[in-house]
Amino acid sequence: MSCPLPHEFFARPSPVVAADLVGKIIWRHGIGGGRLVEVEAYLPNGDEACHAAQGKTARNAMMFGPPGSLYVYVSYGVHHLLNLVCEEEGIPSAVLIRAFQPWKADLNLRRMRGDDNGDMPVRDIASGPGRAGQALGLDLTWNGQSLGRESGLIVADDGQRSAVQRTARIGISKADDLLLRYIAPGSEFLSRSPRWGENVAPPPVAPDRRR
DNA sequence: TAAACGATTAGCT
DNA sequence: GCTAATCGTTTAT
Numbered sequence: 600m601s602c603p604l605p606h607e608f609f610a611r612p613s614p615v616v617a618a619d620l621v622g623k624i625i626w627r628h629g630i631g632g633g634r635l636v637e638v639e640a641y642l643p644n645g646d647e648a649c650h651a652a653q654g655k656t657a658r659n660a661m662m663f664g665p666p667g668s669l670y671v672y673v674s675y676g677v678h679h680l681l682n683l684v685c686e687e688e689g690i691p692s693a694v695l696i697r698a699f700q701p702w703k704a705d706l707n708l709r710r711m712r713g714d715d716n717g718d719m720p721v722r723d724i725a726s727g728p729g730r731a732g733q734a735l736g737l738d739l740t741w742n743g744q745s746l747g748r749e750s751g752l753i754v755a756d757d758g759q760r761s762a763v764q765r766t767a768r769i770g771i772s773k774a775d776d777l778l779l780r781y782i783a784p785g786s787e788f789l790s791r792s793p794r795w796g797e798n799v800a801p802p803p804v805a806p807d808r809r810r
Numbered sequence: 811t812a813a814a815c816g817a818t819t820a821g822c823t
Numbered sequence: 824g825c826t827a828a829t830c831g832t833t834t835a836t
Contacts, residue, residue, distance in 0.1 A: 656832075657832070673832090675816060769817075790818095821826090
């Protein structure tokens with residue numbers, strides 16, 4: 600049993616949303632999905648790695664949309680990377696979906712990844728932002744759509760708790776000192792190192808802090 | 811109008 | 824470990 604996250608969930612700062620997204624279920628109706636194990640937050644201010652750092656452009660316009668919007672863009676001319684837009688409309692921040700653990704019935708995900716023979720290791724199906732986007736069958740027509748029944752893409756909470764660790768973001772050349780990559784520590788389905796234990800820091804908010 | 815640049819991945823050495 | 828592939832967008836001329 601699981602319930603889709605309300606859009607209010609995304610109307611918060613992206614680091615908070617990112618930390619809460621680890622362990623949640625991402626699912627495309629009719630295709631499939633799995634449990635999020637790796638995401639990255641991008642900030643509206645003071646984040647040179649954010650696509651909106653130089654202001655609004657044709658590409659990043661959807662980052663300014665309402666919370667729960669999808670920002671999809673093409674990376675290296677090959678891959679479609681999925682972001683979930685955070686904060687209220689007009690504030691450009693988002694969470695990049697970098698990896699998820701495929702759900703048991705992963706046949707559709709395999710087909711989307713071009714694995715018709717079914718011999719791709721499960722850990723290779725969605726362990727990376729490009730792989731995750733391809734597994735979900737996303738392209739530029741998804742840019743600007745919104746999470747929910749209409750689009751067919753949802754993020755849900757199935758009640759299962761997940762530990763969260765914070766590390767430096769991957770694949771960027773600017774602002775790589777910010778620890779805004781959130782992972783399920785020890786997961787086999789992360790995109791790449793640090794899989795666990797390296798360069799990690801506690802979550803921004805301690806889960807059970809007492810005075 | 812031209813050139814450069816990736817929030818990457820697969821395949822090969 | 825190294826690099827080609829590949830193209831929408833941004834930035835420079």
